[in-house]
Amino acid sequence: MFSAELIKKFKSTPTPFFYYDTALLRKTLEQAAVAAKKHDIEVHYALKANANKQLLKIIQGYGFGADCVSVNEVLRAIECGFLPDKIVFAGVGKSDEEIRIALENNIYCFNCESLEEIEIIDEIAGKLKKKASIALRINPNVNAHTHHYITTGLEENKFGINMWQLEDVLKALTRAKHVTLIGLHFHIGSQITDMNVYKTLCLRVNEIQQWFADRNIYVPNLNLGGGLGIDYYQPDNHSIVDFEKYYSIFRQFLKLNPGQKLHTEPGRALVAQCGALISKVLYVKKGIQSNFIILDAGMTELLRPALYQSYHKIENITSQSKNTLKYDVVGPICESSDCFGKAIDLPETNRGDLLALRSAGAYGESMALDYNLRDRAKSYLTEDLK
Numbered sequence: 057m058f059s060a061e062l063i064k065k066f067k068s069t070p071t072p073f074f075y076y077d078t079a080l081l082r083k084t085l086e087q088a089a090v091a092a093k094k095h096d097i098e099v100h101y102a103l104k105a106n107a108n109k110q111l112l113k114i115i116q117g118y119g120f121g122a123d124c125v126s127v128n129e130v131l132r133a134i135e136c137g138f139l140p141d142k143i144v145f146a147g148v149g150k151s152d153e154e155i156r157i158a159l160e161n162n163i164y165c166f167n168c169e170s171l172e173e174i175e176i177i178d179e180i181a182g183k184l185k186k187k188a189s190i191a192l193r194i195n196p197n198v199n200a201h202t203h204h205y206i207t208t209g210l211e212e213n214k215f216g217i218n219m220w221q222l223e224d225v226l227k228a229l230t231r232a233k234h235v236t237l238i239g240l241h242f243h244i245g246s247q248i249t250d251m252n253v254y255k256t257l258c259l260r261v262n263e264i265q266q267w268f269a270d271r272n273i274y275v276p277n278l279n280l281g282g283g284l285g286i287d288y289y290q291p292d293n294h295s296i297v298d299f300e301k302y303y304s305i306f307r308q309f310l311k312l313n314p315g316q317k318l319h320t321e322p323g324r325a326l327v328a329q330c331g332a333l334i335s336k337v338l339y340v341k342k343g344i345q346s347n348f349i350i351l352d353a354g355m356t357e358l359l360r361p362a363l364y365q366s367y368h369k370i371e372n373i374t375s376q377s378k379n380t381l382k383y384d385v386v387g388p389i390c391e392s393s394d395c396f397g398k399a400i401d402l403p404e405t406n407r408g409d410l411l412a413l414r415s416a417g418a419y420g421e422s423m424a425l426d427y428n429l430r431d432r433a434k435s436y437l438t439e440d441l442k
């Protein structure tokens with residue numbers, strides 16, 4: 057991913073920073089767009105994965121819509137060129153103010169997660185003399201077999217409307233005069249690598265659609281959410297996920313109603329592999345079991361390892377040493393969880409070396425914190441470093 061020329065530029069760039077390989081990003085978006093078009097699937101990019109303005113401007117150029125979870129994301133998407141009528145607004149806790157602003161911006165659809173939320177949207181839309189289009193986010197009770205912090209489709213999770221609440225929701229919908237039901241929405245979790253999970257979801261969605269058909273309800277849109285996982289272990293061998301395989305599962309197992317449109321909301325799969333967090337070694341300190349590499353980047357720039365014990369491949373991109381040693385790679389933050397990897401094999405590393413934390417394009421910059429009053433890391437696209 058890093059040519060000698062690029063590394064030379066990195067050496068004169070203040071660290072830590074996010075680097076985005078725009079050639080890889082464009083190739084990924086192209087493959088996703090081609091597969092989606094072939095299977096007639098609408099793509100709404102999930103901004104929560106990365107809402108960097110420069111990236112968003114590139115992503116919207118592929119004709120994708122946006123999946124937003126705050127009104128700030130909605131406004132950011134519009135600012136970066138996404139069409140309001142391709143923006144879905146999801147989330148379990150949309151505030152009244154957020155609902156109002158989203159309505160005023162004429163977004164495509166609210167993905168609703170509770171009966172009370174539908175009533176509030178109805179009330180606010182009524183006051184604005186508008187009609188809100190909504191989809192019901194239904195909790196299908198399907199296990200995504202991923203980390204429990206990023207599992208969302210089980211009944212025990214806070215997300216979505218459970219099947220046993222649906223009768224009441226339908227009654228509320230008949231009372232709500234300022235909302236129109238235009239779809240059903242599902243999202244069962246993130247970093248899903250077992251494609252059987254999507255097959256199971258499709259079969260479950262077929263049953264749920266039947267439940268609606270039994271009541272003579274046919275919605276024009278079906279949204280199966282995001283969640284497609286990537287290979288954190290081999291980012292170079294698997295730099296782009298197999299979108300064709302992913303989308304063909306939906307086409308194979310989902311029973312759509314005549315004319316029904318299919319939507320998805322990938323985040324990670326579109327942006328993870330094009331990003332890396334580049335950090336400088338501040339110190340190398342001898343420990344009891346192994347040596348510590350202390351970086352100038354920490355959990356404030358890449359929270360995933362501390363929060364989910366997740367793996368990101370770590371490379372020393374400047375060491376010339378042939379000698380491999382074991383290191384614990386840690387950040388400078390005052391937390392023991394501020395650790396990117398334990399007993400990692402790396403070439404002999406010294407103060408001033410640059411390390412790359414790979415696959416950091418998704419949920420890196422967007423989850424950054426200013427804990428310890430840290431400065432926000434800057435970000436650079438390939439063309440910025442020319």
Ligand code: LLP
Pocket residue numbers: 102104105123146206243245246247281282283284321322323324325360418419
């Ligand atoms: N749609 C909905 C309703 C979602 O909740 C999410 C992610 C997505 C789409 C996009 O999922 P993706 O394709 O990126 O997996 N911070 C965690 C991931 C949290 C995902 C939350 N929802 C991580 O770093 O792994």
